[in-house]
Amino acid sequence: MFYLDPIYFFFALPPLLLVLYAQFKVQSTYGKFLKTPNMTGITGAQAARRLLDASGLGYVGIDGTPGELSDHYDPSQKVLRLSSGVAYSASVASLGIVAHEVGHAVQDQRAFLPMQVRTGLVPIVNLGTTLGYIFFLAGIFLQFTGLVWAGVGLFSLGFVFTVVTLPVELNASSRALALLWNNGLVGTTELAGAKAVLDAAALTYVAAMAQALGNLLYYVFLALGMGRRDD
Numbered sequence: 001m002f003y004l005d006p007i008y009f010f011f012a013l014p015p016l017l018l019v020l021y022a023q024f025k026v027q028s029t030y031g032k033f034l035k036t037p038n039m040t041g042i043t044g045a046q047a048a049r050r051l052l053d054a055s056g057l058g059y060v061g062i063d064g065t066p067g068e069l070s071d072h073y074d075p076s077q078k079v080l081r082l083s084s085g086v087a088y089s090a091s092v093a094s095l096g097i098v099a100h101e102v103g104h105a106v107q108d109q110r111a112f113l114p115m116q117v118r119t120g121l122v123p124i125v126n127l128g129t130t131l132g133y134i135f136f137l138a139g140i141f142l143q144f145t146g147l148v149w150a151g152v153g154l155f156s157l158g159f160v161f162t163v164v165t166l167p168v169e170l171n172a173s174s175r176a177l178a179l180l181w182n183n184g185l186v187g188t189t190e191l192a193g194a195k196a197v198l199d200a201a202a203l204t205y206v207a208a209m210a211q212a213l214g215n216l217l218y219y220v221f222l223a224l225g226m227g228r229r230d231d
Ligand SMILES: [Zn+2]
Pocket: 100, 104, 169, 172
């Protein structure tokens, strides 16, 4: 159990390659469209304010956050937190990113079900993963297959979380493109640029799901192997 299992790489390597590709794709697309000025010369922070107000979200504040591509909507504080690279640049990339985060604020305002499920899952997933390891290792130690499978069941919550994340992210991105277009912040070429940035970001969530699936399948494989030893 405590050595590096070569079988692990069979499950973990393909998703890892996808994760690395998605990260590369995000960085290169973001880099390209961060250098592409938008037609109205509006900064990310200004665009965010305008889109929030146009969506009836005047009460949602805008604040800064450290780091690059760390932009997010904080549903507990009702605040959009923007990285300085996005907030102060009048680029196509910053329009796409802030509109996506406004999309999350709209989801919150309209009680979008997948978002509520996702938020509700956070504490369960954290507890489930910790308990999953304990159950799994205890099951192996005690040679009790039922306990091992209980551990696998708890691990599967992490995968479920990455699956529920997908509709939340894809919906925020489609809302983003509609918001930019309907509020006259983009022309057709800029819309395509903003979409390229958001599609690259979506790929990272698909990669995270593949990674969680690879991990889960590895534990299923270990549990199945243990079941065979019991016969
Ligand atoms: Zn998002």
